[in-house]
Amino acid sequence: MTTLPVVAGVDGSPESLTAVEVAAREAALRGVPLRIVHGFIWPQMRNVPLGPSALGPQEGGLENQARQIVADGVAAARAAAPDTDVTGEVITGSAAQALIRASGGASLLVVGDRGLGAFAGLLAGSVSIHVAAHSACPVLVVRGQTDPVAPVLLAADGSPAGDAAVGFAFEAAELRKVPLWVLHAWWNPTAEASTEMQPLIFDESVARENEERIIANALAGWRPKFPGVDVRTQIVHGRVRRTIVEATEQAQLAVLGSRGFGGFKGMLLGSVSQAALYHSSCPVVIVPGATSGRAGT
Numbered sequence: 001m002t003t004l005p006v007v008a009g010v011d012g013s014p015e016s017l018t019a020v021e022v023a024a025r026e027a028a029l030r031g032v033p034l035r036i037v038h039g040f041i042w043p044q045m046r047n048v049p050l051g052p053s054a055l056g057p058q059e060g061g062l063e064n065q066a067r068q069i070v071a072d073g074v075a076a077a078r079a080a081a082p083d084t085d086v087t088g089e090v091i092t093g094s095a096a097q098a099l100i101r102a103s104g105g106a107s108l109l110v111v112g113d114r115g116l117g118a119f120a121g122l123l124a125g126s127v128s129i130h131v132a133a134h135s136a137c138p139v140l141v142v143r144g145q146t147d148p149v150a151p152v153l154l155a156a157d158g159s160p161a162g163d164a165a166v167g168f169a170f171e172a173a174e175l176r177k178v179p180l181w182v183l184h185a186w187w188n189p190t191a192e193a194s195t196e197m198q199p200l201i202f203d204e205s206v207a208r209e210n211e212e213r214i215i216a217n218a219l220a221g222w223r224p225k226f227p228g229v230d231v232r233t234q235i236v237h238g239r240v241r242r243t244i245v246e247a248t249e250q251a252q253l254a255v256l257g258s259r260g261f262g263g264f265k266g267m268l269l270g271s272v273s274q275a276a277l278y279h280s281s282c283p284v285v286i287v288p289g290a291t292s293g294r295a296g297t
Helices: 014-030 062-080 095-103 126-134 160-176 189-193 204-220 240-250 271-279
Strands: 006-009 034-040 086-092 108-112 139-142 152-155 180-186 231-237 253-257 284-287
Touching (some): 006 014, 014 139, 062 086, 086 095, 108 126, 126 139, 152 160, 152 240, 160 253, 180 240, 204 231, 240 253, 240 271
Parallel strands (some): 006 108, 152 180, 152 253
Antiparallel strands (some): 139 284
């Protein structure tokens, strides 16, 4: 198991403090430190005073405000996980830039789905979407509700790019001591397109056997590493995004690869991952594939 820290982003919003508490519990589960970071963009601006005003209190000013945001995050984390080593840091740069850079030395990055930087009407914050697309490590986006006895949901497609997500989901289920619900949704438009006037050949039983074989192969390498995990596999022929999003209502955590089969070249996040970030009823983890991490961009 890695000793790299869990990293949490904080911006002073209630959503980010909730994310810090979740991150503290994740760090405690893994037995690793927690690092809290805040992106402070003002030093990049010319002629912007960072210290307190000559007419105001000494604790005023943008720089002191940034440090207080981090201090509040550290306090919330220590209250949530008293035995975890917690540190805090103000990093020059935007929230997304700071978090993406920090992801290069993290085992897990935790953010709220919306914070002070979100625009009204967005279903998920611009920072969380950007970070999930570019992070070098798995990103946990805190949203919805968490039922501690519900299973961990793995949205599996059997692609090589999704192998890291399979491993993360096994570990998450083991740490939480809950079942791993492996859900594979697949859709063949041929079944819908067939009509009496123009029948198309589609044998669902044959197609289902092929999908079951794909998922069995995807899990085969991980089952021996986590023999104590109760794995429950479900194969569903139906609209993929809708099936996965509806399943999150019955999970405590949803785990998806950043991209898999069916992704368009150039997309950093697949359509199913984006749908989960927008609509999931529980927290979502987006796991980059072996070549997906883009820290430092």
